[in-house]
Amino acid sequence: MNRLGVAMVGLGPASLPHARSLMDLANLIDVKWAATRSEASAQAFARQFAFPVTTDIRAAIADPDVQAVLVLTPANAHLDIAEAALAAGKHVLVEKPLETTLERAGRLVAAGRTAGLRLGVVLQHRFRPASVRLREILASGGLGTVETASLNVPWWRPQAYYDAAGRGSFARDGGGVLLSQAIHAIDLFHSLLGVSRVVASQVRTTALHRMESEDYVSALMELSNGAPASLLATTSAYPGSPEAMHIVGSLGTATLTGGALKVAWLDGCEEAVEAEGKSGSGAAIMDFPHDAHRALIADFAAAVAEGRDPVVTGEEALETQRLIAAIIRADPTNRQPV
Structure with a gap:
């Protein structure tokens, strides 16, 4: 070639x-x-x-x-x-x-x-080995019916990060933690499980940062099969921890923490995929492998x-961005552009 x-x-x-x-x-x-x-x-x-x-x-x-x-x-x-x-x-x-x-x-x-x-x-x-394996398990029905799921992105960014020109602004970045940091985890979550509706959300800027956009978001959502789901995403959780996805199925539970997967089935069987490295969840924003x-x-x-x-097509990325916009719009007190 x-x-x-x-x-x-x-x-x-x-x-x-x-x-x-x-x-x-x-x-x-x-x-x-x-x-x-x-x-x-x-x-x-x-x-x-x-x-x-x-x-x-x-x-x-x-x-x-x-x-x-x-x-x-x-x-x-x-x-x-x-x-x-x-x-x-x-x-x-x-x-x-x-x-x-x-x-x-x-x-x-x-x-x-x-x-x-x-x-x-x-x-x-989507290309992390643990993510690929989790997709295979879900596609094969290995977890049974998904009953509930949660996504937590407890990251940290110091104020110096947002002091850089344009960081966290609507004009340059389009938003804060959702579009700039949590978008990776949200995209993976949405591609694996589907989100049909955002029920409610809170979109805030904490006192830990001086910035134009949001550094904290929580949301209640409904998956494509009607099951309940939740989201928490922030860059104000010092010193920053890897993002974690928790999926509860009728046959077992899967937990994806950064690039590490653990699956426990009700019959006692277990499976694990080790992470390749860190996830860039703290002040060292590029501290992750490039695999x-x-x-x-x-x-x-x-x-x-x-x-x-x-x-990862443009259409799929657009669907993820539409979901982020829906999360922002679900907070009636928030007026930020999407």
């Missing part, structure tokens, strides 16, 4: 697991450009990775040797860059969330379908080569 020519756009912290993954996947992917508007970011990136670096984003996208563009910028730049890439005939892999609002996210997904090109979204928790990123990027490259959709 010919190597896929790729341009990375956006060289901030989010680019690091991608760059490491692309180094691992050099037999499949040829990084033609690593692009950013910031000369300082370009120089800092070049000191870590031996990829060609440029501050001319348009030229990188237009390069005829580039077949796909990885959009790794803050959310508010995703639509414009993706539209430019799609218009140039390039496939697109975009970081989460799709965009800052549902309207812009919908436009991005529609642009991908209209262009007839591959659009993937970086929601890499899941590597698997997601490899799937995207295979999807382009095989002419199929990637595992």
Whole structure:
């Protein structure tokens, strides 16, 4: 298979697991450009990775040797860059969330379908081995009927994190803990179990942070089979703990904590999948292995080569963003944009 020519756009912290993954996947992917508007970011990136670096984003996208563009910028730049890439005939892999609002996210997904090109979204928790195994168990009916489920994301971010320009703002990020941190766990939860309705929610900003958007959310939900479910997501739980999903079935219970899975069946049998590493739940935001990123990027490259959709499509990411919007709207006291 010919190597896929790729341009990375956006060289901030989010680019690091991608760059490491692309180094691992050099037999499949040829990084033609690593692009950013910031000369300082370009120089800092070049000191870590031996990829060609440029501050001319348009030229990188237009390069005829580039077949796909990885959009790794803050959310508010995703639509414009993706539209430019799609218009140039390039496939697109975009970081989460799709965009800052549902309207812009919908436009991005529609642009991908209209262009007839591959659009993937970086929601890499679906590729963790423990997540893959849990999906297999649920699909086979191994837990029986799901009776109830909960999702807890008790993360921590210090104030210094939100003091960075645009962090936690609606204009740049589109929101707070839901779109920027908990979206990975929410996407996995929704893809495994389905959420048909948000019954009620509380969306707040605690006294621990000075920020525009939310750092605490709790919600009661209804799964696709009608069973009750709950959510708690925050970045105010010092020092931060791995996210945890708890699924109670008629045949047993599964607990997914970070990247570790434990299943206990009523007949006494048990199964466990160990985690690959940490989950970035504390102040060290990039303290996690890049294995899941590597698997997601490899799937995207295979999807382009095989002419199929990637595992995480734009439509699925849009459904996750719609669920987040529904959680926000379910709090009658909250008026933040979605």
